[in-house]
Amino acid sequence: MVRGKVEMKRIENATSRQVTFSKRRNGIFKKAYELSVLCDAEVALILFSQKGRLYQFSSSDMQKTIKRYLQRAKDENRSTEVQPNTQHLQYEAAMMASKIELLENSQRKLLGHNLVVCSIEELQEIDNQLERSLNNIRAKKSQLFKEEIEKLRAKEKIMLEENARLGEKLQFGFRPKNSAQKQKEKTIESHSTTAIESEVVTELFIGLPTSRNAS
Secondary structure, three states: OOOOOOOOOOOOOHHHHHHHHHHHHHHHHHHHHHHHHOOOOOOOOEEOOOOOEEEEEEOOHHHHHHHHHHHHHHHHHHHHHHHHHHHHHHHHHHHHHHHHHHHHHHHHHHOOOOOOOOOOHHHHHHHHHHHHHHHHHHHHHHHHHHHHHHHHHHHHHHHHHHHHHHHHHHHHHHOOOOOOHHHEEEEEEHHHHHHHHHHHHHHHOOOOOOOOOOO
């Protein structure tokens, strides 16, 4: 007798639903056992009925299998999180490599290499770039010259001021003496000489008087 094709929808009759559950539960457990034996696979099967009753099958230890499953699922989640970042980094690396290649080609052309394959428009663009570069170099060179000239001028000003101060000091140190100063210095020297002579005479008469014999 050929079995008809079963329509995949909920069985409304409770008795028929329970009978179908029991038959298919036993069938799926049998298939799980056969798969573990024939293929040497680690199989764990957990099943809850409509009323919440637990049915389970494990070809080894159920707890070890569940622990292994959880660890594997955790590793796969990490791999899934890392994969987009890896793809983004690979894309960024490819873009950077492309930019570097373009810059190297542009640099070689600016140095006069690989110009054979360039069109007239590309050669004109290279000429414009070189002209802009030369203008920038000249502007920078002119700026540096101006800054150096300003530094030299400031140094020159400092040296002139220092030279003027030294000239004033020398002029003040060798100023000639007038006649009044010379007369004053002579008077001071004369008084000093007189004082020294007085001290010498006074020193000659100091001491006890000597006694004289009567003639």
